[in-house]
Each structure stands twice: as C-alpha cells, then as structure tokens.
Amino acid sequence: MATIIKRGNSYRAEISNYKHGVNKRLTKTFQTKAEAKLWAMQNEIAKGNGTDLAKRNDTFSEFFENWVKIVKKNDVRPATYLNYTRTIPIVKKLFGKIKLSELNDLVVQSKIDEYGSNHARKTTTEVLLKIRTSLRYAYGRGLLTTDFASLVKTRGDDAEERNKALSITEFKILRSYLLENHDTDFNILTLLALETGARRGELLGLKPDDIFEYGIKIMRSISPHSNDTRLKNKHSKRSVSINRKVYDILKNVKIKENGYIFDTDGFHQSSRLAKLLNKLDIQKTTFHGLRDTHASFLFSNDKIRLDYISQRLGHSNLQTTMNYYLKLMPEKKHLQDADALNLLDSL
Missing domain, CATH: 1.10.443.10 (Intergrase catalytic core)
Structure with a gap:
C-alpha cells in the first residue's frame, strides 16, 4: 500500500515495489496531499496491472537509447538504424532527466513544440515518429500506464518543398x-x-x-x-x-x-x-x-x-x-x- 507523509510544507508519497525479494521503494514529493494521493493511486493501479514500476523510474532518454540499440537495430536496415541513432542525442537534450513515470501527452507535446520552434516541421515530424514508436513499445512492455503517443502532434508551418517537380x-x-x-x-x-x-x-x-x-x-x-x-x-x-x-x-x-x-x-x-x-x-x-x-x-x-x-x-x-x-x-x-x-x- 502507498503511504503519504507530511514533510514541512510538502507531502511525500511512498509505494512499496517488491521485485525478486527486494523492495525498491518509489517516492515522490508534492506540494499538496491531493496530488500525492493521485500519484500514489495511479501507480498502485499500474502495479496491479503488471507494470514494472522500477523500470518506470528510468529516464526516458536511457530507455530510448536502449530501445534503439537493442530493439530497432535488428528491425531496420543499417541506413535506417543510423537515422535512429542520430535521434538519440536529440532525445537526451530534450528530455534530460525526465523519467518514464513522469511522461504523458502534455510533457511530450511540450518537448516536441520546443524542438519544432527552431526546426522545420518535416524534421520535427521525423523525430516525433521515432519517439511515438518508442512510447508504444514502452506501453506494450507495461512501462507506461496509457497509450498516449497518438495524441502528440507537430505544429507550425511546413518548410518550403525542396523536391519540386519541374514543369x-x-x-x-x-x-x-x-x-x-x-x-x-x-x-x-x-x-x-x-x-x-x-x-x-x-x-x-x-x-x-x-x-x-x-x-x-x-x-x-x-x-x-x-x-x-x-x-x-x-x-x-x-x-x-x-x-x-x-x-x-x-x-x-x-x-x-x-x-x-x-x-x-x-x-x-x-x-x-x-x-x-x-x-x-x-x-x-x-x-x-x-x-x-x-x-x-x-x-x-x-x-x-x-x-x-x-x-x-x-x-x-x-x-x-x-x-x-x-x-x-x-x-x-x-x-x-x-x-x-x-x-x-x-x-
């Protein structure tokens, strides 16, 4: 069961997470008790559905890099794989220390908007497609509680078409x-x-x-x-x-x-x-x-x-x-x- 502990002006939620006899307790601090309860409830439900809460504590950047180098490497042609590896530093720069457990459509959308603010829409879309695919894989592996990948969109104007057909x-x-x-x-x-x-x-x-x-x-x-x-x-x-x-x-x-x-x-x-x-x-x-x-x-x-x-x-x-x-x-x-x-x- 989750516990909520008042610490000064904040509240810390704690969840037991036993794996192979070891309790890898998860904690997170909130400004209000209601926020702490909501987070605890969501994670207890996820744990009950078989989600690996310990792995959800990994950063998305780490997960994405491992997914590219382990999963995609064997799924795509070498030239396509190289394209995926070039996205790894982009994801690291955008998401930093953000954990899998902290991801939702609003968080990812804000990062895609940030990237799109100084990149062509086509380039941004290519990055988003790779991130979406990784998020769906994470959901399929039980590392995300919801499949929100399709909710994230690219916005802004399209760059001028370079591959123009001649008259x-x-x-x-x-x-x-x-x-x-x-x-x-x-x-x-x-x-x-x-x-x-x-x-x-x-x-x-x-x-x-x-x-x-x-x-x-x-x-x-x-x-x-x-x-x-x-x-x-x-x-x-x-x-x-x-x-x-x-x-x-x-x-x-x-x-x-x-x-x-x-x-x-x-x-x-x-x-x-x-x-x-x-x-x-x-x-x-x-x-x-x-x-x-x-x-x-x-x-x-x-x-x-x-x-x-x-x-x-x-x-x-x-x-x-x-x-x-x-x-x-x-x-x-x-x-x-x-x-x-x-x-x-x-x-």
Missing part, C-alpha cells in the same frame, strides 16, 4: 539539353533519372548486366550512409524501359573499376544539378525532384494507368502512388471533384 516545359528543356550534351557521366545520370524516375541510389547501383535492350533492371541501391545495397522494399526490384537513344548513350559509359556504371561522386548530385538548372534558367530542385518530375509527366497523361506508374516507380503499394498523385497533381483532383459533382447534379 513540363522545363522537363523538355532539360531533357533536350541532356540528349545533346551527354559528354559527362553526370549528365547521363541526370538524363536517366528523368527518363526512368528511379531513385539516385538505384541508378548509382547499376552494373553492366543490369542494362538490357531497351531498359534497366533495378537490383540494388547505393547509400552514402552504409555498405548495405538492399533496395527500399520488395517492389523496388523492377525493370524500367528506356528509349533507344537513351539506351545507346548509356551503353557508351565507361565501367568503373568497382564494377558499377556510375561513380558516387561523393553523393553531390543535387549541388551539381543546381548549377546545371541555373545555367538553363530552370527552377531549382533536388536530384530526387527529378523522380517527382518523371512521375508528374506520367500522371499528366490520362492514358497511362496508375498501377503501371506504381510499378515503374517501385512503390510499395498503390496507395503510395495515389498519395504521390494527389501531391504532384492537385489540379487533377479539383477537376475530378468537379466531374463528381456534375455527375451527382445530373441525377
């Missing part, structure tokens, strides 16, 4: 230039990105045996973060057709000593692309933006089926392609909204 006009200008100026590996890599919509790592992972008449086989992906060449998902392994002129250009690329067609070039493709786009007076985008440009071009043609585009892009499912479609072609949604309303009005 159809810009697409044609860039493609024409690359077809006429294929004297560098970078220009050929850029042309292939426009032609196939493949991810940068997938193109850097191409070997001579992956080239066929007329197309490329996506078999692996090169990452700047690890030596793991596995693809993003099982649907990423695919064949993508290219036209004859692009095929002829690609066949003339000199194979590198490591057996790949392209050199990684320090993974500086986006910075080199920025210089090229500036030279051609085309709006700035990233190398991944070329993938969005390819997708937009396909979406603009109503004759090309969505399931074909999904397969060509290597999406994990059709819903991913649908989300991509709505992001890149919002005017198409408005047109379809109008068509749907007109159809209903005709009844």
Whole structure:
C-alpha cells in the first residue's frame, strides 16, 4: 500500500515495489496531499496491472537509447538504424532527466513544440515518429500506464518543398539539353533519372548486366550512409524501359573499376544539378525532384494507368502512388471533384 507523509510544507508519497525479494521503494514529493494521493493511486493501479514500476523510474532518454540499440537495430536496415541513432542525442537534450513515470501527452507535446520552434516541421515530424514508436513499445512492455503517443502532434508551418517537380516545359528543356550534351557521366545520370524516375541510389547501383535492350533492371541501391545495397522494399526490384537513344548513350559509359556504371561522386548530385538548372534558367530542385518530375509527366497523361506508374516507380503499394498523385497533381483532383459533382447534379 502507498503511504503519504507530511514533510514541512510538502507531502511525500511512498509505494512499496517488491521485485525478486527486494523492495525498491518509489517516492515522490508534492506540494499538496491531493496530488500525492493521485500519484500514489495511479501507480498502485499500474502495479496491479503488471507494470514494472522500477523500470518506470528510468529516464526516458536511457530507455530510448536502449530501445534503439537493442530493439530497432535488428528491425531496420543499417541506413535506417543510423537515422535512429542520430535521434538519440536529440532525445537526451530534450528530455534530460525526465523519467518514464513522469511522461504523458502534455510533457511530450511540450518537448516536441520546443524542438519544432527552431526546426522545420518535416524534421520535427521525423523525430516525433521515432519517439511515438518508442512510447508504444514502452506501453506494450507495461512501462507506461496509457497509450498516449497518438495524441502528440507537430505544429507550425511546413518548410518550403525542396523536391519540386519541374514543369513540363522545363522537363523538355532539360531533357533536350541532356540528349545533346551527354559528354559527362553526370549528365547521363541526370538524363536517366528523368527518363526512368528511379531513385539516385538505384541508378548509382547499376552494373553492366543490369542494362538490357531497351531498359534497366533495378537490383540494388547505393547509400552514402552504409555498405548495405538492399533496395527500399520488395517492389523496388523492377525493370524500367528506356528509349533507344537513351539506351545507346548509356551503353557508351565507361565501367568503373568497382564494377558499377556510375561513380558516387561523393553523393553531390543535387549541388551539381543546381548549377546545371541555373545555367538553363530552370527552377531549382533536388536530384530526387527529378523522380517527382518523371512521375508528374506520367500522371499528366490520362492514358497511362496508375498501377503501371506504381510499378515503374517501385512503390510499395498503390496507395503510395495515389498519395504521390494527389501531391504532384492537385489540379487533377479539383477537376475530378468537379466531374463528381456534375455527375451527382445530373441525377
């Protein structure tokens, strides 16, 4: 049973917590007796439900680091694991000595708001998603009494989109230039990105045996973060057709000593692309933006089926392609909204 002890102007709540014959008593001090009673009652209920109160006394920072290094390490690809490890110092700085037992949606929300005050919303969301997953794991292990993770949100304005799709006009200008100026590996890599919509790592992972008449086989992906060449998902392994002129250009690329067609070039493709786009007076985008440009071009043609585009892009499912479609072609949604309303009005 819990006990409440008055100590001067405050109240200390104590809870017995026997584990393996040892009483790891938990205590906490409050300004009012009502607060002390509430805390004691909540923890007695949690103890009755099987929650390990001793582990709830660990800091969230410690728990998060152990969760990443023990649990997530075996669940995700090395590149993804590296991304998780980069979140550890962020969590340590935000949560400090805050214990698992002290966490609730308001505490976590305040910390996410603090982080979001000087970071882009997308970056903040990525951090929150990892924290949410860890909180759900803690709840599943009985270290939290409630599953409040979904209540925490990111707020604020979204940062300006970096991976902008080029307009159809810009697409044609860039493609024409690359077809006429294929004297560098970078220009050929850029042309292939426009032609196939493949991810940068997938193109850097191409070997001579992956080239066929007329197309490329996506078999692996090169990452700047690890030596793991596995693809993003099982649907990423695919064949993508290219036209004859692009095929002829690609066949003339000199194979590198490591057996790949392209050199990684320090993974500086986006910075080199920025210089090229500036030279051609085309709006700035990233190398991944070329993938969005390819997708937009396909979406603009109503004759090309969505399931074909999904397969060509290597999406994990059709819903991913649908989300991509709505992001890149919002005017198409408005047109379809109008068509749907007109159809209903005709009844």
